[in-house]
Amino acid sequence: MQKVFLISTGTELLLGNTQDSNSVFLSRELGDMGLRVTGKATVGDSKTQIQKAFLYGLDLADIVISSGGLGPTFDDLTKTVASEVMGCKLELRSEEEARLREYFSRNQRKMPEINIKQAMFPPEAEVLKNSRGSAPGMYLAKNNKLIILLPGPPHEMQVMFKNEVKPRLERDYAVYMQRVVRRTIKVLGPGESRVEELLGELMTDTHGCSMALLATDGEIHIKLTAEGKDEIASQKILDELTEAIKGKLARHIFAYDDETLPQRVAGLLKEQGKQLAVAESCTGGMLGSFITDIPGSSEYFWGGAITYSNAAKIKILGVSPATLEEHGAVSRQTAAEMAQGIRQVSGADLGLSITGIAGPDGGSEAKPVGLVYIGLASADDCQVKELRYVGPRDAIRKLTTRSALDILRRHLEGIAIRL
């Protein structure tokens, strides 16, 4: 397997304000091609530092990929240094100079003479086209080592990697490459350790795939990866493992791969031609915001009410003052009246409500911070689920919103909701 070392240049990356997203993108893309990133370094815009980084990288790996430092100014040193390190000389390429002048005239600007640097390359190098900016990249192979130079701005770098670098790596390193197939199974409901328990022996006997559990905002993502020379075989193994996992987790699985919970719910509502309306207290509009994040949500979303105060609950939803008095705003009864209320006001098929104590204040022994009721009213009945969360305000609100969507998802999929 060929080893890759990544270099990011730019003093701003060392100040603690900026995350280096380029190396994360490249690690992922290279991994998918079966090339392994064995290390990475970030250095400032100084000649010595860039030089040492390249020497360090070439010592550790077969391929060194750097991003940044391809601009025209005095502190853009990467190409000069990388060429020196490989024992090559920069020469002006007339076709590149022409392209550069054309780039500037197209943008109605005169080319500053300092930019001529961007048309200079070693004779051994291939030039990588930049479809998003003026700085071309470089692909320089010599003595069994390969140096690839990419621009720093992520949108330029990513397009250049996909269009210019990937095909060349596939041309030169095909023999080392693995086909990687990935799948993500998304679960909501049980916690991470409960998911592990439910998976049981599948946690270790993964049919030769790699499996990782990632907990994110209350969701558990089961990440499966299969790799090998034969993509179809890998795909088949992944399908088998997915079926086995489905057998264990069944109703807790809400989506696969890039699909999100709001998207899944949107799909179900559209399929079933049902309209939804919401009534939110402690989430204050977050549920509506998640739902309308999906383009085209007007097809199945009527709207709803942000009934943050008791007055709003009474006025818009018709919640009875006696219920609020007797059981409180955070209660099974209020959640039910909210769901039924918004269903009635809207005339929608389904009314989904949330009431709870998001904290940090407002909790009591009987009703602690994190106590939440979610109500779902349909033509047939009105169900209310009680939940108890622990954590900061923001986390409680997000978990509650996700739970409300998941209760709706289970209802639409015909799965009984455990109250």
Add this chain to the structure above:
Amino acid sequence: MQKVFLISTGTELLLGNTQDSNSVFLSRELGDMGLRVTGKATVGDSKTQIQKAFLYGLDLADIVISSGGLGPTFDDLTKTVASEVMGCKLELRSEEEARLREYFSRNQRKMPEINIKQAMFPPEAEVLKNSRGSAPGMYLAKNNKLIILLPGPPHEMQVMFKNEVKPRLERDYAVYMQRVVRRTIKVLGPGESRVEELLGELMTDTHGCSMALLATDGEIHIKLTAEGKDEIASQKILDELTEAIKGKLARHIFAYDDETLPQRVAGLLKEQGKQLAVAESCTGGMLGSFITDIPGSSEYFWGGAITYSNAAKIKILGVSPATLEEHGAVSRQTAAEMAQGIRQVSGADLGLSITGIAGPDGGSEAKPVGLVYIGLASADDCQVKELRYVGPRDAIRKLTTRSALDILRRHLEGIAIRL
């Protein structure tokens, strides 16, 4: 100025799934102390790679700080390698062994013998206490070089850095340290280039402070940094520059430092004892969600309506069907009726409304995607501002929500809103 090199160890950091947050934290903290990070590297859990990273770091810098690899297992190699590189030998420290055994018995577990590694240190080293886990850190100074080893989990690393590392660095490097004072001035309304224009000569004549403009989600953050031996003097310079910037940007400044726009609005509403209600169409609840993100928002937030459909606008807000018919849901007239409607329904002092086309579909030549109207109804009048945004759905929704809050902020501060 002393130079620092950072090393993060851990194969998982090279797969492209995980951001290396430790190095970002350390860059920031060290920068605040006046120590300069000149480079950083990430390597997998292999002995050769870790060794080469330390040699590379010691070549470039005076201080090398690594995180990760202090656990008890066979692939936790950092301490062994770092000690070797510094020419030191690991020896068992009986007081550390006792502390470790105590740690395990406190957690009702028997110490696995493999953990004894965590009690071994070179005689020259200072042990750094880990108040959050079993792995102690190490502070090893020799021959004008310093190596600091920290654990990988961010919450362990951060506490150890603050309690154990900072005091030692202050003890040993006081002579090199600068006092750094920072301020962020937050602006909403003008774009980045307009802010630069308004600042004019202040962009270059910064009284010796450093100034950086950061555009984030429609806000412009002006980041000022002053450093020097004398913290009070730096503070004074920063205050003067802040006053000069205030003179130029005046009403566009909505907050300083950590205060957010919703927090600023919350403060103003509380100060003035005013209650707010909202009516949202294209943002679908995002405005309510931003407002209720602030603890204690029930003091000034009544609630509101998510009137995503025309039916909802008519039913809850009493928007006239004739208005919707004649001018459309996305119009100055509808925004006004929405704001007035929610003000009337709620009885709140202020009604804030949003209607717009978030896209990607639904636009026309006359009313393109990104066209937004924000209405604000008070006892005195009802103002509507038209805005035009370009970008993806999510960005348009966020920018719209921020603008609505900023219009409210300006109203509460008595600044005339340019319609």
